[in-house]
Amino acid sequence: MDEQLFFKKLDNLCTSKEIFYFLSSLEVMSDIMASGALQRISEVEVDDNGLKNPGLLENEIFRALCFQFEFESSKLSNTALLNALQALMKLRIDPQSTLMTSLLSESEERLGRGQLTAENLCALGECLLELKGPSCVMLEQIVNHMQERDIERWSPREIVMVYKILQVTVREGKQCQNLLNRLNSVTLHTVSQLSPNFASVILNSLVVLCQTQAVPLVTALCKHSVKHVPYFTDHELVNVLEAFLYFGQNLQIFAEALERHVPKSICTMHPQTVSKVMQYCCKKMILSKPIFDAVAEGFVSSADKFTTDQIAAYIIPFGTLNYLPPSASSLFRKLETVLHTHLRHFQPHTLLNLLHSCVLIQRYPVNFLPKIFNPYFLQKLQAQPPGLNRAVMSQLTQLFLTVTLECPFYEGPKLLPKYQVKACPMPHSSPDVHLFKRVKTGLLYLLKKRIYFASEVSTPYFYIVDIEIKLDEEGFVLPAAQLEEVHRRIALCVDGENRFCSHSHNLLGEEAIKQRHLQLLGYEVVQIPFFEVESLQDTRKMADYLHKKIFPCTYG
Numbered sequence: 017m018d019e020q021l022f023f024k025k026l027d028n029l030c031t032s033k034e035i036f037y038f039l040s041s042l043e044v045m046s047d048i049m050a051s052g053a054l055q056r057i058s059e060v061e062v063d064d065n066g067l068k069n070p071g072l073l074e075n076e077i078f079r080a081l082c083f084q085f086e087f088e089s090s091k092l093s094n095t096a097l098l099n100a101l102q103a104l105m106k107l108r109i110d111p112q113s114t115l116m117t118s119l120l121s122e123s124e125e126r127l128g129r130g131q132l133t134a135e136n137l138c139a140l141g142e143c144l145l146e147l148k149g150p151s152c153v154m155l156e157q158i159v160n161h162m163q164e165r166d167i168e169r170w171s172p173r174e175i176v177m178v179y180k181i182l183q184v185t186v187r188e189g190k191q192c193q194n195l196l197n198r199l200n201s202v203t204l205h206t207v208s209q210l211s212p213n214f215a216s217v218i219l220n221s222l223v224v225l226c227q228t229q230a231v232p233l234v235t236a237l238c239k240h241s242v243k244h245v246p247y248f249t250d251h252e253l254v255n256v257l258e259a260f261l262y263f264g265q266n267l268q269i270f271a272e273a274l275e276r277h278v279p280k281s282i283c284t285m286h287p288q289t290v291s292k293v294m295q296y297c298c299k300k301m302i303l304s305k306p307i308f309d310a311v312a313e314g315f316v317s318s319a320d321k322f323t324t325d326q327i328a329a330y331i332i333p334f335g336t337l338n339y340l341p342p343s344a345s346s347l348f349r350k351l352e353t354v355l356h357t358h359l360r361h362f363q364p365h366t367l368l369n370l371l372h373s374c375v376l377i378q379r380y381p382v383n384f385l386p387k388i389f390n391p392y393f394l395q396k397l398q399a400q401p402p403g404l405n406r407a408v409m410s411q412l413t414q415l416f417l418t419v420t421l422e423c424p425f426y427e428g429p430k431l432l433p434k435y436q437v438k439a440c441p442m443p444h445s446s447p448d449v450h451l452f453k454r455v456k457t458g459l460l461y462l463l464k465k466r467i468y469f470a471s472e473v474s475t476p477y478f479y480i481v482d483i484e485i486k487l488d489e490e491g492f493v494l495p496a497a498q499l500e501e502v503h504r505r506i507a508l509c510v511d512g513e514n515r516f517c518s519h520s521h522n523l524l525g526e527e528a529i530k531q532r533h534l535q536l537l538g539y540e541v542v543q544i545p546f547f548e549v550e551s552l553q554d555t556r557k558m559a560d561y562l563h564k565k566i567f568p569c570t571y572g
Contacts, residue, residue: 017042022049032061032072039077047096050081054103062106073107086115089122094132097122098139111147120147127157134165138177150184159185163195167202175203176214179221200230207236212244216252219259228263238265245273246281250289257296268519271302279310287322290314291329298333301524303517305341308334312341316350324362327354328370335373337517338525348379355384364397365408372411375418376525378532385419386428388412394435409437413478414529421536439474445526447472447482448512451546455510458558459483463493469508470496477537479530483508485566506566507539512546521547542566 022045029035035057039045045053057078061068072078085092085100092100101119109116123140126132132140137158144152159181162174170178178199182192203218210218219237222230241248241256248256260270278285278293290311297304315322315330322330331351334340341347351374362370371381371388387393394412398404416431452471459469473484486494487504494502515527523531531541542565552558564571 017045017049019046019049023052026052026056029056030060032057032069032075032078035060036075036077039081047092048099050084051092051096051099051103054081054100054107058103058106062108067108073109082109082115086118089118092122094126094136097126098136098143101143102139105143105146116147124154127154127161130161132161134162134170134174137161138174141177141181145180145184155181155185159192159195167198170202172206172209172211172214175199175206176217179218179225183221183224196225196227200227200233204233204236207233207240210237210240212241212247212252213249215241215244216248216255220255223255223259223262234259234263234265238263238267238270242267242270242273245270245277250286254289254292257292261296261299266300266518271297271300271304275304275306279306282310282314287318287326287330291326294329294333298336301337301516301518303337303339303520303522305339308337308339309341309343312343312347316343316346319350319354320357322354324358324366327351327358328362328366332369332373335376335379335525338377338523338528340377344379348374352381352383355381359384359387364393364400365402368397368408368411372415373525375415375422376529378422380418380423382419382423382426382428385415385426388415389429389431391432394432404435406437409435410478413437417478417533418529421533437478438476439478439480445480445515445530447510448514448546451512451544451549452482452510454549454552454558455483455508455544455562457555458552458562461555461559462562467495467497468493475534475537477533479534481507481534481539482510491569505539507534507541508544508566509534509541510544516545521545 022042025038026035029038035053039053057072061072067073082104085104089097097119101116101123104116104119105111120143123132123143127137127140141155141158144154144158148154159178162178178195182196182199185192200222207215215237219234219241222234222237227234238256238260245253259265260267274293274296278290282290293307294311296302297307311330312334319327319330331347334347359367367384368388371384374381389412394404397408402408412431413436416436419426456469456471460466463469468485470484471482473481475481484496485506485508486496486498486502487506488494488501489503491504509527509531511523511527515524516522517524531543535541544562544565549558549561552561
């Protein structure tokens with residue numbers, strides 16, 4: 017039969033039974049046709065769970081095909097040899113069998129003689145990675161042969177294969193930066209041709225290979241990934257998100273693509289993929305309400321099957337970005353249920369991060385705080401990295417301050433003084449230098465003398481106040497250094513963009529809890545958000561704005 021007609025008929029067959037019946041009607045097949053038949057069998061009979069019908073390996077036509085490949089491997093064309101090897105590998109044929117050993121041995125001989133084309137080398141590389149792992153010496157031979165070819169003429173598949181091989185050989189301690197530089201340069205011109213899978217594989221390789229200097233390629237791949245968001249598999253999307261995080265990419269159009277895709281796909285996405293999406297949103301401070309609302313609903317329906325890390329990954333961003341979804345009551349009821357079930361399985365730092373994130377949005381885990389403040393738990397925290405550093409002790413202190421100020425009914429163990437810190441700025445709490453300077457200039461214009469306000473004031477209660485103004489009983493401003501006759505304290509929170517979610521006026525959780533606690537501690541909190549003052553370039557206008565915000569009773 018003509019090969020073209022053969023493959024046309026073969027592609028229309030959907031079971032191994034149909035394929036064997038078709039093959040039995042042929043008297044003669046070329047080696048290309050025979051290897052194509054094996055490939056088609058592997059396509060229809062193998063899924064994510066493995067071989068659908070193990071009995072097909074005993075079929076006499078299948079065994080006859082394998083017999084021919086095993087004993088006539090030296091007569092096969094390169095394409096037939098490697099197509100057969102890939103198909104048999106996919107069918108889970110024992111790598112130690114005489115059949116596989118014969119095909120691999122023949123492939124190795126042809127590799128040594130330099131008889132394989134670039135496409136053949138890629139196919140062999142894929143097989144060796146699967147069968148023998150990264151330590152296989154033939155992989156280095158393949159890279160050496162590939163370097164001898166015209167790299168500018170490589171197809172996307174050949175480029176991807178070399179990245180895969182370099183990824184594992186570099187893990188083995190081999191250095192290939194010169195080849196990588198050439199490869200990165202060539203890949204840049206083929207980005208638009210890459211499939212979702214190829215784009216994901218290359219981004220993952222660039223992360224593993226620490227190619228932080230390949231900025232043009234990374235940027236192009238990240239932009240190219242935007243249109244593929246709906247078509248990535250779970251594993252591919254995780255690779256892409258990890259690359260965005262590793263290389264510090266922050267594309268608004270990528271966030272928008274995720275916002276369109278994730279809510280409608282949440283039911284079929286793996287929890288680990290959703291966890292990575294939430295980690296990405298949290299790190300980039302992207303508050304996407306459609307994503308967060310869908311994740312909250314997904315948690316309520318499926319959290320019983322999650323690992324402890326996945327539980328934390330789903331919930332922590334809600335606190336960090338200071339957002340309560342419409343289903344908040346159901347969400348936190350479900351969280352309490354799974355915490356009771358899984359509490360002993362949580363790593364200490366994961367549990368602390370989770371409970372701390374809850375108090376940021378006024379969800380108080382009072383039933384679990386006795387465990388957190390228990391000296392034995394604190395010892396476990398200290399024993400595991402990062403130990404009891406200032407950031408961890410700040411979380412503990414803030415938890416303790418929260419139950420003291422907001423949960424007066426809490427009667428459980430207290431946090432021992434040695435685990436408390438007096439003041440520790442949170443990651444995003446430092447004021448915006450430029451905005452801070454403009455506000456101080458406006459205050460000076462308003463109050464006439466610098467002695468009437470203090471900046472970056474440490475309080476006895478853990479928090480640092482951006483600007484503090486003291487008033488006496490009649491409402492007159494006192495010198496900042498005066499300690500007697502202070503009747504009111506005003507805390508100015510100079511909130512730059514770094515204290516809000518990205519492209520949003522939504523305060524981050526750590527700033528929201530600070531302002532809430534300062535009020536409970538007796539301060540009058542006055543918020544000075546960047547978006548209210550960014551247009552006030554004139555000092556007099558800034559002073560006028562501050563007068564209206566701080567002293568509304570005397571304004572005008």
